Amino acid sequence: GAGVSQSPRYKVAKRGQDVALRCDPISGHVSLFWYQQALGQGPEFLTYFQNEAQLDKSGLPSDRFFAERPEGSVSTLKIQRTQQEDSAVYLCASSLTFSTSGIYEQYFGPGTRLTVT
Amino acid sequence: GQQVMQIPQYQHVQEGEDFTTYCNSSTTLSNIQWYKQRPGGHPVFLIQLVKSGEVKKQKRLTFQFGEAKKNSSLHITATQTTDVGTYFCAGQRYGGSQGNLIFGKGTKLSVKP
Numbered sequence: 001g002a003g004v005s006q007s008p009r010y011k012v013a014k015r016g017q018d019v020a021l022r023c024d025p026i027s028g029h030v031s032l033f034w035y036q037q038a039l040g041q042g043p044e045f046l047t048y049f050q051n052e053a054q055l056d057k058s059g060l061p062s063d064r065f066f067a068e069r070p071e072g073s074v075s076t077l078k079i080q081r082t083q084q085e086d087s088a089v090y091l092c093a094s095s096l097t098f099s100t101s102g103i104y105e106q107y108f109g110p111g112t113r114l115t116v117t
Numbered sequence: 118g119q120q121v122m123q124i125p126q127y128q129h130v131q132e133g134e135d136f137t138t139y140c141n142s143s144t145t146l147s148n149i150q151w152y153k154q155r156p157g158g159h160p161v162f163l164i165q166l167v168k169s170g171e172v173k174k175q176k177r178l179t180f181q182f183g184e185a186k187k188n189s190s191l192h193i194t195a196t197q198t199t200d201v202g203t204y205f206c207a208g209q210r211y212g213g214s215q216g217n218l219i220f221g222k223g224t225k226l227s228v229k230p
Contacts, residue, residue: 033216042123042205042223043160048216056214091159105150105162106218 002026004109006092012115013082021077021112025094032075033106034067035091043091049075082116089113121208123221131229136193138224140206147211149182149189150218155202163191163204196228 005024013019025032031050035043036059045059051072060067064083069075079086093106122141130136140149148167152160164173166182166189173180179192189206203223210219 031216033218035220040222042207042220044220045217048214050216056216058214058217093160105165106160108159108161110159 004092004094004107006090006109006112008112009110010113010115012117015083015116016081018078018080019082019114021079021090021092021114023075023077023092023094023109025073025075025092026107027073028096029094029107030072030097031095031104032069033093033095034075034077035093036061037089037091037111039088046077046090079114082114084116087114087116121206121219121221123206123224125224126222127225127227129227129229130196132198133195136196136200136226138191138204138206138226140189140191140208140221142187142208142210142219144210145186146208147186149186149206149208151180151189151191152205152207152220153202154205154223158202160205193226196226198228198230201226201228 007022033048034046036046037043047057047067049069052069064080066078089111091108091111093108095104095106120143124139150165151163153163154160164180169186170184171182177194181190203225205220205223207218207220
């Protein structure tokens with residue numbers, strides 16, 4: 001079946017521009033996660049949703065970052081007034097639901113590589 | 118704050134040699150997951166460990182979760198060129214947000230044929 005898809009795959013933005021990154025999770029997956037991955041680093045948690053509810057946004061670096069998942073499926077990560085330090089790969093992941101012991105495996109999308117010039 | 122440290126950062130091995138990466142947390146974890154990311158690719162889930170002292174095997178890969186649930190390791194026996202990639206551990210701390218996984222910086226494995 002179809003995996004997690006993200007669009008666009010590559011985005012070049014001029015400093016100060018707003019960008020919107022889209023994530024289509026696997027159909028039926030309840031949980032959706034956003035991560036930021038800098039070159040040579042591990043993914044860093046940004047935020048996650050359970051259905052349409054944003055349960056944790058503690059990883060968002062500043063109030064310029066905003067995420068939504070209004071109908072509990074597709075999600076959008078918006079970055080306002082982009083800065084050079086926002087350049088990174090933004091990964092989206094989804095999972096079926098939470099197990100009693102923690103998190104079911106996360107399925108990652110291919111990521112959006114954002115370059116701010 | 119919560120940190121998950123991974124060592125070594127890089128490992129170069131000859132094909133057929135063994136490989137081990139270690140993951141250490143500053144606090145007790147409720148569970149730990151391992152992911153593999155091929156060059157230019159995205160992380161792919163390998164396994165989740167939940168119980169203290171747990172050991173799981175997947176063919177040539179052996180995963181361990183420490184008794185104190187603060188450390189973990191991944192061991193690959195007789196590496197192959199298909200094992201090339203970066204291996205990440207990702208831990209979830211007790212009392213933290215259920216969705217908040219803390220990733221290590223990864224161990225990049227290269228295999229010389």
